[in-house]
Amino acid sequence: MSLYHETASLLTTPSPTGSLKSRIYNPNPPTKPLKSPPAQIYALAFESSKWSPILKEVVEHSQLLHLERKLTPPLAILLTHDLLLAKKGIALPASHGLRVAVERHRARLQAELSRARVRRGCASLEELRGVVDGGVDGGEVHPRWIRVNGLKSSVNEQLDTTFRGFEVVKDVGEVMKAVSPFTGKGKGQGPRRVICLDPHIPNLIAASPGSMDFTKTAAYQTGAIILQDKASCFPAYLLDPRPGDGDVVDACSAPGNKTTHLAAILHERRRDQQKILAFEKDKRRAQTLVKMVRTAGSDGITVVHPGADFLKTDPFSAEMSRVGALLLDPSCSGSGIVGRDDTPEFHLPEMATSTGGGKNGSERNSGKKNLKRKRAPSPPPPPTAATVLVDDDGTETVVASEKALEARLEALASFQLALLQHALTFPHATRVTYSTCSIHARENEHVVLAALRWAKTQTPSLNYSPWRLLPRSAQIRGMRDWPVRGDIDACEGDEEAAQACIRAQRGDGRGTMGFFVACFVRDLVPGHTNTSGSSGDAAAIQGGDDDGPYVRDAEGRIVRDEQGIPMLKGSGRKAVDLGAVEGDVEVRFGGDEEDEEDGPFERDSEGRIVRGEDGMPVLKGGRKDDEEDEEAGGEWGGFED
Numbered sequence: 001m002s003l004y005h006e007t008a009s010l011l012t013t014p015s016p017t018g019s020l021k022s023r024i025y026n027p028n029p030p031t032k033p034l035k036s037p038p039a040q041i042y043a044l045a046f047e048s049s050k051w052s053p054i055l056k057e058v059v060e061h062s063q064l065l066h067l068e069r070k071l072t073p074p075l076a077i078l079l080t081h082d083l084l085l086a087k088k089g090i091a092l093p094a095s096h097g098l099r100v101a102v103e104r105h106r107a108r109l110q111a112e113l114s115r116a117r118v119r120r121g122c123a124s125l126e127e128l129r130g131v132v133d134g135g136v137d138g139g140e141v142h143p144r145w146i147r148v149n150g151l152k153s154s155v156n157e158q159l160d161t162t163f164r165g166f167e168v169v170k171d172v173g174e175v176m177k178a179v180s181p182f183t184g185k186g187k188g189q190g191p192r193r194v195i196c197l198d199p200h201i202p203n204l205i206a207a208s209p210g211s212m213d214f215t216k217t218a219a220y221q222t223g224a225i226i227l228q229d230k231a232s233c234f235p236a237y238l239l240d241p242r243p244g245d246g247d248v249v250d251a252c253s254a255p256g257n258k259t260t261h262l263a264a265i266l267h268e269r270r271r272d273q274q275k276i277l278a279f280e281k282d283k284r285r286a287q288t289l290v291k292m293v294r295t296a297g298s299d300g301i302t303v304v305h306p307g308a309d310f311l312k313t314d315p316f317s318a319e320m321s322r323v324g325a326l327l328l329d330p331s332c333s334g335s336g337i338v339g340r341d342d343t344p345e346f347h348l349p350e351m352a353t354s355t356g357g358g359k360n361g362s363e364r365n366s367g368k369k370n371l372k373r374k375r376a377p378s379p380p381p382p383p384t385a386a387t388v389l390v391d392d393d394g395t396e397t398v399v400a401s402e403k404a405l406e407a408r409l410e411a412l413a414s415f416q417l418a419l420l421q422h423a424l425t426f427p428h429a430t431r432v433t434y435s436t437c438s439i440h441a442r443e444n445e446h447v448v449l450a451a452l453r454w455a456k457t458q459t460p461s462l463n464y465s466p467w468r469l470l471p472r473s474a475q476i477r478g479m480r481d482w483p484v485r486g487d488i489d490a491c492e493g494d495e496e497a498a499q500a501c502i503r504a505q506r507g508d509g510r511g512t513m514g515f516f517v518a519c520f521v522r523d524l525v526p527g528h529t530n531t532s533g534s535s536g537d538a539a540a541i542q543g544g545d546d547d548g549p550y551v552r553d554a555e556g557r558i559v560r561d562e563q564g565i566p567m568l569k570g571s572g573r574k575a576v577d578l579g580a581v582e583g584d585v586e587v588r589f590g591g592d593e594e595d596e597e598d599g600p601f602e603r604d605s606e607g608r609i610v611r612g613e614d615g616m617p618v619l620k621g622g623r624k625d626d627e628e629d630e631e632a633g634g635e636w637g638g639f640e641d
């Protein structure tokens, strides 16, 4: 059986179980071994399915099935695909009957493809490829998310170069609507090139699918832009590493989207003295990570540990002694990933069409022989989550029943919990994000709650308060504003925990993949020293960092002792001895910062206090702190930075 017959039979199996990949590589129940290379069958099946809405028109309008009686509808699509779109053409000997049957209609098929392209308003085949790759034909409309890499470029620079000529619209809904060379407004006008700047994640842009093949741009090839789903940007942004956090661990790093995002965040906040320690267990994937880190220009601040199992790291080793924040994004079921388990529908040409054939064509098509020809089986229904799991490392597991799915999720959840527990044992860590691209509560809220329960008894520390979830109100602004939160039932009715958890859902109009993230935090107990961030502390003591010289808790509030005295970073000293003079500390009069959600001072979008040119904090309402001091006339209100 040829490659084409095997692929046709695979694509037309009635009621298939599992995704296309699993049916080729790991069929359940087992089928006869394939004669053609599985990778070749997969590529042909996937690509032809993707193009099949267009190829269906080409085959129908060219009358191919009526002119070549030995072709079946699936064979016609597969062979036409390779003839018109594959680099090497039809993979059969030149004299093979099927190849000859299709090649003799090359000109006619080519002309029909050009017509189909023009009908879609595309000026070139490349443009049409962009539309098809963007999932417009048959797939779910999903924007192309592009993160501008602050280590290499800026949003303004990219707007002037890569996105020159793009229309800037106000939200992602408009971006998603702009894909309509087939439907709606853009019909017949070619794909509109539309972008919007994301309101939640800095430096993130959503572009209309099919507007451009960004992988071919100089910006992508030089690491100035990175293609990364919006939801996948949540963990590094939510982790929000601060100067006092010292080094940051990325526990499960490859391919490196979040590692490079962390690096960009540290760089933008001028925290290059902090290092990222990136672990990746899989050696092959670690190579991709190394490449990505280099291309993104993050190699200066990232130490990659290729082939290293995070579970085997010693949190008490010298290398880890400065680690104050960890990002944990372990392997998961991948159930939230867009386009992973969705094989595009395989569209088949109609047998008895007269389209484009005129009267003669219809008459010719009505012959007895034609009527006898077997009807093509209907296209396979898409696989369901209950039949296949494609994890985010690309591993597929066919699960034949709900019970098997449960067992698989259970196994993943225990592995995820073990990694999370390990992260929570780092002696100087005060922030840990846990994320998955899974939609299952079993891998998300349940793991988080189990880790919190475990941490209460297993990680007691004299230096730190117990681990807790960073509440929504204390999250960095974009994350606080993001409306999709954790599942309240999965959080056992705990509204606060559900609000602290962040979810993203596929297909809800916000243009993201399915995702989950939560941040664990704990505070340094007053009087104790966090030794994790010596570099950050040094800067803080000299007054050189951006959140002042005092120890702050995970929510940015100044930590005070029982008498209300702020603790100085690094030294564990009190900021001032009440019996002594104010000296080098700044004394603030007026309301206590804890009276308000984020204190009395103006803060920027990242929660940092805004200061005037002289370095004085600007009070809400526009006055500087020293002006307030004079006006307040000496009423004691504690210290502020």
Ligand SMILES: C[S@@+](CC[C@H](N)C(=O)[O-])C[C@H]1O[C@@H](n2cnc3c(N)ncnc32)[C@H](O)[C@@H]1O
Binding pocket: 232, 251, 252, 253, 254, 255, 256, 257, 258, 259, 279, 280, 281, 282, 285, 308, 309, 310, 311, 329, 330, 331, 332, 392, 393
């Ligand atoms: C979800 S992917 C990480 C994606 C990555 N954070 C990104 O944004 O590009 C999970 C990765 O964790 C790796 N991994 C799994 N178990 C690990 C372990 N025990 N230690 C280190 N890496 C591990 C897998 O090989 C896989 O590359």
